[in-house]
Amino acid sequence: MVDRVGTDRAGTDLAAADPVEVNRALVLDGLPHGFLGRRGGVSTGEVAGLNVGHGSGDDPDIVQRNRQLAAHAVLPGARLATVYQVHSPDCVTLGVEPWSEDTAADERPKADAIVTDRPGMVLGVLTADCAPVLFADRQAGVIGAAHAGWRGALAGVTDTTIAAMEALGAKRENIAAAVGPCIAQGSYEVDAAFRDRFLTDDFPNARFFAPGRADHFQFDLEGYVLCRLRAAGIAHPEGLRLDTYADAERFYSFRRATHRGELAYGRQISLIGLPA
Structure with a gap:
């Protein structure tokens, strides 16, 4: 599902030229969530649009405005929490005293997934070809978000996210999960050494x-992540089948920017929240 969410034009901090585009998953229907792309932001140049990456070379104030626009499109009034992503399987739990979005990026917890049961929070992960995964146990009131690049996916970032949710009271048989826009199989060429890493871990991975x-x-990164989710006990994970590389108008892509010789590339954000 795709929504065009209008922004609050009453304040200049939430002013954007176009509505923010929010891609939603059916399995998370009714929960505040969204897989966002580049439409609706205020960045210009090579990273034009809703660029939320502090490491992109974009103006930090513009990046912060884009983050505000993104969070507002998913859960107005909620506090946004992100981590310093390092392509790991590590997951952190957001407790009673969350770190602030004003905290410098490199001073935030170093991890690639985050979970919470705190109302009034929206969790975010940044991607630019890697797979964003959003999780929710509606009954337990526990949510999670994971950044699954190939390294983190192979190391089990989705497994550690599920385990962290269980520690907060979730039950994996009740967890819904969706994989958002990422680089698709037709766009993701790898060499034999890359493939061998996956076959060494589990030979049936050859099917990806x-x-x-x-x-x-x-x-097939999305197919691999979906398989990991099913193997972990998530009954019906959903893949949105949106290719970040092929759709330059809607999504940022590290690989596309590299192939084009661009000096910078933007990051999009995927969000899930718990109403206060």
């Missing part, structure tokens, strides 16, 4: 690699 040009393969 389609033949490509000589000594290269096409990797």
